[in-house]
Amino acid sequence: GRGLEMKASPVKKRALELGLPVFQPERLSQAGEFERLLEMKPDLIVVVAYGQILKKNVLELPKHGCINVHSSLLPRWRGAAPIQWAILEGDSESGVTTMKLVEKLDAGDILLQARTRLEESETAGTLHDRLALLGADLMAPTLAGLQSGELTGQSQEESQVTYASKLNKEMEWLDGSVADAETLERRVRALNPWPGSSVWVQMEPESAPERLKVKRAKLRRDIQGEPGKLFERNGMVLLGTLRGSVECLALQWDGKKEVEAGSFLNGLRGRGKTLPLTLSSPSK
Numbered sequence: 001g002r003g004l005e006m007k008a009s010p011v012k013k014r015a016l017e018l019g020l021p022v023f024q025p026e027r028l029s030q031a032g033e034f035e036r037l038l039e040m041k042p043d044l045i046v047v048v049a050y051g052q053i054l055k056k057n058v059l060e061l062p063k064h065g066c067i068n069v070h071s072s073l074l075p076r077w078r079g080a081a082p083i084q085w086a087i088l089e090g091d092s093e094s095g096v097t098t099m100k101l102v103e104k105l106d107a108g109d110i111l112l113q114a115r116t117r118l119e120e121s122e123t124a125g126t127l128h129d130r131l132a133l134l135g136a137d138l139m140a141p142t143l144a145g146l147q148s149g150e151l152t153g154q155s156q157e158e159s160q161v162t163y164a165s166k167l168n169k170e171m172e173w174l175d176g177s178v179a180d181a182e183t184l185e186r187r188v189r190a191l192n193p194w195p196g197s198s199v200w201v202q203m204e205p206e207s208a209p210e211r212l213k214v215k216r217a218k219l220r221r222d223i224q225g226e227p228g229k230l231f232e233r234n235g236m237v238l239l240g241t242l243r244g245s246v247e248c249l250a251l252q253w254d255g256k257k258e259v260e261a262g263s264f265l266n267g268l269r270g271r272g273k274t275l276p277l278t279l280s281s282p283s284k
Helices: 011-015 033-042 083-086 124-148 183-188 261-270
Strands: 045-047 065-069 094-102 109-119 198-201 212-221 230-235 237-239 243-255
Touching: 065 124, 083 094, 083 124, 083 183, 094 124, 109 124, 183 212, 183 243, 212 237, 237 261, 243 261
Parallel strands: 045 065
Antiparallel strands: 065 094, 094 109, 198 212, 212 243, 230 237, 237 243
């Protein structure tokens, strides 16, 4: 929170309101933490975005095992960033999967799935929020099916497995000289809100390039500009790529407010500049 103040999550707040015990071990391998879990004699353990791999002693503890709510349609997009990679790769749909946890990452039997179509304007933020609701709705039938014994799970088809690697800051650079417009427009949406998407603009010959964040964008297959150049066409701010252009609908200089394309162009004129502008790499 503000000032890096630690706050309880909504889940913890609700648990405390209901009088449920809450403990938050940084590692279940810490002295006494597994024993504490053992004393609870859990029927089931549910893991959602936990960020740690559960060891065999934890996986084998509950009567009904451990299950995970994963934000993809497994076996597609095992791993750390399934929401973003579904958009990056242009998938037409995504969803959530409840699955049995095993020692191998996201490789357990599938219990239930819920699907949702991806919209053309889909961002990682909007998809995350929708999948969170789908995952919550999927929990009750998953638990009921496990308790009744009707839900036993289905093994994943290993030939269909894809992996969603971690995101990094280096991915934010939109380099139109090596990619096409469709790829870069998907990246703007997939990396919103983190790590975001940017170009680096060489405003002065001897000065360091300035980072310009592209907050919202639109695919323009019908307009072709010089790849890797930021240019203007009929009041639009466009990034030229190998094939087509990316229309930059909202932009933000480092340390400044987000503005629409028209206000951005006015700001440039106020600095005595006009498009096209030379783009640079982050390292230069």
